Amino acid sequence: MLEVWEQGLVEKVFYKNISVSDEEKEIFRELISKDVKCFIQIVPDAKKIDVGTLL
Numbered sequence: 001m002l003e004v005w006e007q008g009l010v011e012k013v014f015y016k017n018i019s020v021s022d023e024e025k026e027i028f029r030e031l032i033s034k035d036v037k038c039f040i041q042i043v044p045d046a047k048k049i050d051v052g053t054l055l
Contacts, residue, residue: 015040
């Protein structure tokens with residue numbers, strides 16, 4: 001796991017103001033493969049975005 005200051009060096013914009021590292025993307029893939037529902041919802045009234053569509 002990277003230190004907080006190192007993460008900024010490898011994170012890329014994932015969705016709007018959300019950034020993730022390659023390691024975090026892999027974790028999302030593993031969760032999704034186990035039928036865990038992963039989505040982004042910036043505010044309660046906003047549409048849910050399926051993380052799998054962004055990978």
